[in-house]
Amino acid sequence: MTAGGVPRAHHEALYAALVRDIEGRWRGVRVLRKSESRFCRLIDRALRILTFGGQDRFLDSYVTTLGRRIYVPDSWFTMDAGERYCILRHEAVHIAQFKRFTWPGMVLLYLLLPMPVGLAAGRALLEWQGYRETLDAHWQLYGPAAARSESLKKGIVRRFTGPDYAWMWMLGRMVERAIERHLERLEAHPPRPLDLPDPR
Numbered sequence: 001m002t003a004g005g006v007p008r009a010h011h012e013a014l015y016a017a018l019v020r021d022i023e024g025r026w027r028g029v030r031v032l033r034k035s036e037s038r039f040c041r042l043i044d045r046a047l048r049i050l051t052f053g054g055q056d057r058f059l060d061s062y063v064t065t066l067g068r069r070i071y072v073p074d075s076w077f078t079m080d081a082g083e084r085y086c087i088l089r090h091e092a093v094h095i096a097q098f099k100r101f102t103w104p105g106m107v108l109l110y111l112l113l114p115m116p117v118g119l120a121a122g123r124a125l126l127e128w129q130g131y132r133e134t135l136d137a138h139w140q141l142y143g144p145a146a147a148r149s150e151s152l153k154k155g156i157v158r159r160f161t162g163p164d165y166a167w168m169w170m171l172g173r174m175v176e177r178a179i180e181r182h183l184e185r186l187e188a189h190p191p192r193p194l195d196l197p198d199p200r
């Protein structure tokens, strides 16, 4: 590990180790193609209607975890390994949430509490736990400067305030402050350096 993070040459091996780790932690975890899932195509249609077409990239731009299934777009398999690693860290948080809150609990939190759009606190909380892990993963993999980058911050804020998750949280400034506070915590207590697996 260098000040700038983990050299790129190790990213693919780290990703593979993370997949093995997740499969070891939760039995039956599977990475599946969205395009081959009828359920995902149904969600895609519902999202297009609910967001007036604002979210029309569900099938080809996003990774979605439902229970122990991690649904990925076809582009996943050619995506940069570091990016796949960081996204999978985020999705592992959602797998743990499904385990903790169960399916009915997740549906309730994700879709209904307290309002479906605008101030969807349940969804915002679940996603915030995921994006905290996204920040940790960026810090560990790419280094502190990358985790602090404006573009990462803007991207996360946009996820909360835009149509991606059906406008789950209107107050972008609050999301920015939460990100800044989390970065201060990382500064004070940096996450442990990643163990580099032997390249296979």
Ligand SMILES: [Zn+2]
Binding pocket: 090, 094, 127, 130
């Ligand atoms: Zn998420």
